Amino acid sequence: MEFHHMAEHLLPHITCRRSIGRLLLGPLSNYHHFLCNLSNCLAILTISSSLSSLQPSPQLNSVSPQLNLSQYLLFFTSLYMIAIGAGGIKPCVSAFGADQFDETDPIERSNKGSFFNWYYFCVHLASLAASTVLVYLQQYYRWVLGYGVPTLFMGLAMGSFFIGSKIYRFQKPGGSPLTRICQVLVASVRKWRVQLPLDNCHLYELPGKSSAIEGSRKLAHTDQLRFLDKAAVVTHFESKHGNFANPWRLCTVTQVEELKLLLKMFPIWFTTIIFFMICAQGSSSFIEQGMVLKKQIGSFTIAPASLPTFEVLTFIAFVPIYDKIIVPIARRFTGNVRGFTELQRMGTGLILSILAIISAALVETKRLQIAREMGLVHVKVEVPMSILWLIPQYMLVGLAEVFTSIGQVEFSYDQSPDALRSVCMAFALVTVSLGSYMSSFVLSLVSYCTTRVGKPGWIPDNLNEGRLDLFFWLISALSLPNLIVFLFCSLCILMSWGTHLSIQMGAHVCPTFIMGHPF
DSSP states (O other): OHHHHHSGGGHHHHHHHHHHHHHHSOHHHHHHHHHHHHHHHHHHHHHHHHOGGGSOBOOTTOSSOBOOHHHHHHHHHHHHHHHHHHHHHHHHHHHHHHTTSOTTSHHHHHHHHHHHHHHHHHHHHHHHHIIIIIHHHHHHSOHHHHHHHHHHHHHHHHHHHHHGGGGOOOOOOOOOHHHHHHHHHHHHHHTTTSOOOSSGGGBBOOSSSBOSSTTOBOOOOOSSSGGGGGGGBOOHHHHHHTOOOOTTTOOOHHHHHHHHHHHHHHHHHHHHHHHHHHHHGGGTHHHHHHHTEEOEETTEEOOGGGTHHHHHHHHHHHHHHIIIIIHHHHHHHHOOTTSSOHHHHHHHHHHHHHHHHHHHHHHHHHHHHHHHHTTOTTSOSOEEEEGGGGHHHHHHHHHHHHHHHHHHHHHHHHTSOGGGHHHHHHHHHHHHHHHHHHHHHHHHHHHHHHSTTSOOOSSOSSGGGSOHHHHHHHHHHHHHHHHHHHHHHHHHHHHHOHHHHHHTTTOOOOOOEETTEEO
16 A cells, blocks of 8 residues: 555666565565565654654745755655665565465465465555545545555554464575576686586586575476586586585586576566556556546546546456456366466466557547547647546556466466575566656657657647557557567477476486586
8 A cells, every 4th residue: 555655656766676675685584674664664754744843844935835955855765765665575575475375285276376366456455545545635634644544554564464474484595596696607607618518417416306595496407598507517627626615616507597597587577568668658648648538427527647546446356357257267178277377368468458559549549530620639628528438448458467467477486496486576576667667768759759840749738739649559569569579488488498397396307417426
């Protein structure tokens, strides 16, 4: 609730800190620290809004009250610390929740398939409460209530989290993933002249079933990205002197494969950036579109800023339908415990997002046609076309998020190595901010290119003389090749990841080179 209420406009900063925080700390340690940080900052904001000495003083002949330096520092420091706290929590809380399910138990493995659905269901419920109840409290009562309510709930959440600490299942921390990644890169570069052995079983690995990475299972060798395998080659010097303890010169096969898997997941994450660029239109260009449509429905007026509520309501309504109806039906045909694979789910969402932006383009085309017919092109007024025509595109975005947003998180958790799950969740969430950045970049580029010859451009202040429809068609044109790239990457994954998927379920690993001899 507090995240959606106060950190919505700091999303790029939040998502950039997700990966950094997770790379440096373990998931539980990260969650503890950032949870306390977030609660403290919310408390500071609540106090600052209740004490008159911390509030701006009104000035004569001034539209807005003036802030002094200390008030500026307190307020914005609290906001940015909230952003950091939320960025540390979000990738870890979902991974930590999924860790509570035992993958070796068929019933728990099936229940884990529903966890991410209901997790994001709760997230959107909180978003709905933040954009309705809290806004109402701030608008008609006091700002201190708007800050105090999320602070109270954050305190209750923190208390319940610590109370249940004794019954949680904890994954053993595997150390810093960033360090392990750098070790593989450094070791492979150091051995760039070394020849790879013909038999992959001569690559270095620890004996037995235990991995060198604490809390992580062993991974079988794969034939992709062979250059990285040089980090696991035992040279004559290492074999002669028995120097196997320096991970900056010699890494295990599991450590190398860990980096390979991370690199292989990046193309899939990359294809979701345009998806989240489309989602970002719901809080930007779609609202601008609604401002020039008829807002009166009888005696009721729909505020354009409230339109994203339809997206949230669609998400909340469809998650139970998907989890309780669609998945059981699909399970009968596919044999998959989740009904669909993660990639099938993501692909469905990508298609729905394209339909959403096409719907927006068609509505805008019709709106501009009405504006021309009624001679409203050069007048900045609303067109006599109901704002309700925008609801389908918001509903399609909400449906798309059920498939792609949740599917991407499932993909990032299930297909990542044990010790990199929170990191992969963080990278998946970074694509949300990258989508927002890309939306801003495309908008700026379009505005620059279409206003160079003195014309109003595609997106002027008066949308009646603009071509917002062409902007939507441009995004849809970018989305189609993006979908093709996603399908190609998905096919490559299905062809090359069989080894990883089987080894995660306890498949056999070939004998490996230990202390200069095949183990």
